[in-house]
Amino acid sequence: MKPYIERASAAGLEWVKSSYSGNNGNCVEVASLPGGGRALRDSKNPGGPTLTMSIAGFDAFVRSVVDGDLNQP
Template sequence: MEPIRSGLVWHKSSLSSAEGQNCVEVAALPGGGRAVRDSKDPGGPVLTFTPDEWHAFIRSVKDGAFG
């Protein structure tokens, strides 16, 4: 059973390398959350985030918390 993957449209960053190294893909979930997976392993694990978790992550990225 894979309800998380059903009907999702996955997007890879335009900044990803052509070789597909170290890339993630993101898909919008119903209700505003997001699903994230490794682009090299589309059948592998999927992480899911609530809208609040996703917005906190994006804010942290913009604030430079991971760089």
């Protein structure tokens, strides 16, 4: 699996934004990939690059965010 999709808009994926997202435009959207895995993109740049990862990698990423492991000092 490539670590990114260069043109997300060409991928034909169904993107979902969290219900916790506000209207400030600073959102991350997620899509399920046809062969499994997840794709993430910046909602401000829907045609831009997209990060892809396995389902296990996505679950670990979400756990790290929830646990605060990715907070900057």
